[in-house]
Amino acid sequence: MVMIETKAERMVINMGPHHPSMHGVLRLIVTLDGENVVDCEPVLGYLHRSMEKIAENRTVTQYLPYVTRWDYLATMFTEAITVNAPERLADVNVPRRARYIRMIMLELSRIASHLLWLGTFVADIGAQTPFFYVFREREMIYDLFEAATGMRMMHNYFRIGGVAADLPYGWVEKCEDFCNYFFPKVDEYEKLISNNPIFRRRVEGLGTIGKDEAINWGLSGPMLRGSGVKWDLRKVDHYELYDELDWDVQWETSGDCLARYFVRVREMRESAKMILQCLKQLPGGAYENLEAQRVLGGPKSEWTGFDYQFIGKKPSPTFKVPKGEHYVRVEAPKGELGVYLIGEDSVFPWRFKIRPPGFVNLQVLPQLVRGMKLADIMAILGSIDIIMGEVDR
């Protein structure tokens, strides 16, 4: 049979760096055939600030205030990895109380990051309203951060050997209140979004990536767990004291945008659950109790012991990164955030290679959007969850 074929000229459209849904300054050069995406080429580097080079002539203490600009939505993780790398190289011991405080902060930060992701993801599909709901909850997390660290986003809270300050009076109770308030709110989001037929049709079966492919592309975080790989560095690497908590790795098998959505939403619940456990198990309990016990027990009491400190030993400004090299990673909300550190027994690291999860996860985008519709680019990009600050560094 002879088919009459019409051939439309392809349109090359330049999305970004200024575009409402490019999450900052990502630029996509998209080739369109009508509404169908033929090709897509991401262009990076509009937010490149030489983060790694700058690290090479700063001491860790000097560099710490700057690292929160990598992933400015999951700030605690960037600080954690910057501190963990030299800490492990120098074999610095961290008190248990400090570790617990770190876990609380990390999980709060994970919730904040996932919340903002949820808002932007649903907004990318067209529903603007949930954005305001997630900001309501995120604001509370930032208030907690502000109370403990003095800053809402750029905390500079982690230190080699612990954290910068102990939890203030009443913080533990406030944090507990937040967690208990948070569970019904997640149910509320799910009620609004999860079963919305338009939402389901927009994301179900979209941007599917299989198990093997996800591993081969080097994906991590919810991208990997959404594709049926039960891989969470908190379980795999046993860092901090996550083993002392009772929690599960959230994962899905379908590998589409919906799976990633479910993984992240459930992770929020899981994180809140972990924070509640941490608050209960926090050595010494709330700061006021710990102080009272210290005063009561006198200078020789067990309460002045190492594990009840918020920091092991005040770090010296001339802390030397020992000779040696290693790779340290944490499970950030976006995936595996790692640092490859080479020390030269000098105050500056010789090399400070950052492995940002967003950068690695983003590379799969062109393959996922090819053959999809124009509107799917936003849904898929939203489900990858990138932050240009860490992609470009």
Place this chain on the structure above:
Amino acid sequence: MDNGIDLQQSLIEWLTGLNVAPGVAKAIWMPIPMIAMVLIVTVGALVCTWLERKISAAAQQRIGPEYAGPFGILIPFADVGKLLVKQDIIPAKADPVLFTMGPVVVFVSVFLCFLVVPFGENLVISNLGTGIFFIISISSLAPIGLLMAGYSSNNKYSLLGGLRAAAQSISYEIPLALAALAVAMMSNGLSTVDIVNQQAEYGILSWNIWRQPIGFVIFIIAALAECERMPFDLPEAEEELVAGYQTEYTGMKFALFYGGSYANLLLSGLLVSVLYLGGWELPFPIDKLAEVLNISPANSVWQVLAATVGIAVTLTKTYLFIFFAVLLRWTVPRVRIDQLLDLGWKFLLPVGLANLLITAALKLTFPGFFGG
């Protein structure tokens, strides 16, 4: 017109009483309803923008406009003032003629439709015998304007937005027309006034929504798509096309698009109230009330009262629809273009056709209930 107030007649009579020639008196009358209509529609559209801000604010746990007048009711005027004094930019490589004509075509076609929309028995500019047909045909001019705007802007987002607008309007015009046709079939006429009168007899029970539930749903979906409202606002999808065909527009040209889209929403609300919710009719027949109260329907005070109530009732029904549309916009995500076209062609069109056939069959079987 046998009953109800006739403003035209009274004014002409009053003017001829002042020794003005009847022809001149008629000429004096002519621009009055037109200007009144343009003003009413503009104000109605401005109210819509205010409602949009306030309702979206409530949905998003915000306050919304607060300082411009009580509850921010002056914010639409501030908007218009801002747009009026804004620099009017025509992009260097755009086609200036088409670029200017685009918004004008859209705006005029929407406003022309209001010619046949009744606010009351005699509160309609022209009771055309082809009322609904007129609205459907004139409003289908709008996509031409959108296409013009999208094509002439010399911007790829605009072009895609214009094409989407055209595709969307064409696909949803047909279910819209089919739904309206079923109503027209029951009323034995296309005139908007006839359609309302036919729903008057038993108050709320005789409204078309009970006899045309499927048609009502089809009409609402198609009307939302015609207005380019969420979840069908693909032509101006912000996350995909920046602002679609409006991307390059500023100042008064943008205001024409903006006002036109809200006027279109108002028009859809009025059509829903006229076609399905009994127009200016109260949930109980107002003439029966006159009988109970022992007032002659010809009493002039009663007539003024009834006309006022009629306008209020029409507007209430209209803004109910608008409230629904606004709430929907801030609740649901956007559909994709292929899903939109699938819904239009593969679902609404066959269902609309079936609805039309069922209506015809029922009309033949039960002439009493379905307008014999």
